[in-house]
Amino acid sequence: MLAAPVSLPTVFAGAAIIFLFALALYPSSLLRWFQRKRYQYEVTFSLYMLTPTEKFIFNSILFLFLSMVTIAVALYLPRHVSIIAHRAYYYLSGDLLKNGTASDVLGTTADILTPTTIAEVAGSA
Incomplete structure (x- = not known):
């Protein structure tokens, strides 16, 4: 039997739920990883000195x-x-x-x- 088509908002909602679930399970390591990536981005493009x-x-x-x-x-x-x-x-x-x-x-x-x-x-x- 064919499955019903999945809409784009449903996919985004599912991705957000999975992200929040991962954040709840591993808050410190995931947050540190995002902070490190943001820091690398700002240092690479010298954004840390901008307003x-x-x-x-x-x-x-x-x-x-x-x-x-x-x-x-x-x-x-x-x-x-x-x-x-x-x-x-x-x-x-x-x-x-x-x-x-x-x-x-x-x-x-x-x-x-x-x-x-x-x-x-x-x-x-």
């Missing part, structure tokens, strides 16, 4: 930049990897994919110039 407003501005710009990079990678990387894989296959085998045409590889609907269509075009000129 709270400057820290907020720096962290906001960093968060926006990393968010944009993550979104771009999620949107464009799979298609780019597909194109690179098709080109690598073409360069290695010297032939188009068995199940596709050049238009499928490039993602266009342009007609493919075959030797007969080239001869027809050259003959009509």
